[in-house]
Amino acid sequence: MESIESYIKALIQMSGDGPVELRRNLLALHFGCAPSQINYVLQTRFNPESGYLIESRRGGGGYIRITKLNIDPRKCRILAFLEEVVGRGIDEAGATRLFTRLLEERLLSERETQICLAAVRRDTLDLPLPVRDLVRGRIVKAMVLALAKD
Amino acid sequence: MESIESYIKALIQMSGDGPVELRRNLLALHFGCAPSQINYVLQTRFNPESGYLIESRRGGGGYIRITKLNIDPRKCRILAFLEEVVGRGIDEAGATRLFTRLLEERLLSERETQICLAAVRRDTLDLPLPVRDLVRGRIVKAMVLALAKD
DNA sequence: CTATCCTGACTTTCCCTGACCTTCAACTCC
DNA sequence: GGAGTTGAAGGTCAGGGAAAGTCAGGATAG
Structure with a gap:
């Protein structure tokens, strides 16, 4: 869990705090967990209260986009x-x-x-x-x- | 899908935003997809909400004409x-x-x-x-x- | 015991296809 | 030259597969 969170955060940092796109199934495979676990992490760690915005698209070529909000x-x-x-x-x-x-x-x-x-x-x-x-x-x-x- | 969309938009731009005529079967061949896929793209990306008008004609010498509605x-x-x-x-x-x-x-x-x-x-x-x-x-x-x- | 983590089954959305339908122009035949 | 025929377009629609979302509930850490 911890690891999924920091993995995503590393991705964001590597992209210069710009938006990052993920494939839910690939990420689940990479961490050997259920795809819905990804949703859980996103909901608990990357919600607006934590300063992140999630957008996604289903179907073929679907993705999950995470944007770090500019919080002052x-x-x-x-x-x-x-x-x-x-x-x-x-x-x-x-x-x-x-x-x-x-x-x-x-x-x-x-x-x-x-x-x-x-x-x-x-x-x-x-x-x-x-x-x-x-x-x-x-x-x-x-x-x-x-x-x-x- | 994306590519068909941008291909058509490029065509429109090249024609100076004037009407553009396509052949459904040729386009499908060009992109290696089913002809009906062209209809799907037209319906989802070139509909009135997106500001386009579609006219077409069946039979020999048929065509599909796409007109970008002028905002004026x-x-x-x-x-x-x-x-x-x-x-x-x-x-x-x-x-x-x-x-x-x-x-x-x-x-x-x-x-x-x-x-x-x-x-x-x-x-x-x-x-x-x-x-x-x-x-x-x-x-x-x-x-x-x-x-x-x- | 409680809060957190995690899962699987089911749902929704999006893309794409094939089978079948409709329309048109050209061609044939009388 | 008009009526039917025919082949070449495009149109429609139900459905399938891919990918993400949801949620009730089980598992686990503290």
């Missing part, structure tokens, strides 16, 4: 906040405050802020409470994390 | 498409194609594309079908309109 201290607090947002949900006013703040801190451009706000407006989602605030929470988190990648 | 008259075409998207909903693959197309057209930056894609991912929305595709449709429309607003 400011964003650290945001990560914790995002977790809370996903758990409890967030209302439109709260989301607006968050995006406005990110705009002020120059973490979001004007256009990006407009996109984010449009995506989570009440009449865009058009769902009954409380599910609306929960869905909004997940969207907010996904969008903010997408920015931390690069 | 997009004001009407995209708006009409967005209305459709809101009515019928849109799946993740369709939304991805749309945003990728907007990125290619430089109507979206790389970062903006990432935000949009993250917002409408299946596991972000985490809603049961068919409501998931409908919500995604509304979000897609809202985000695209937010961009058009300047």
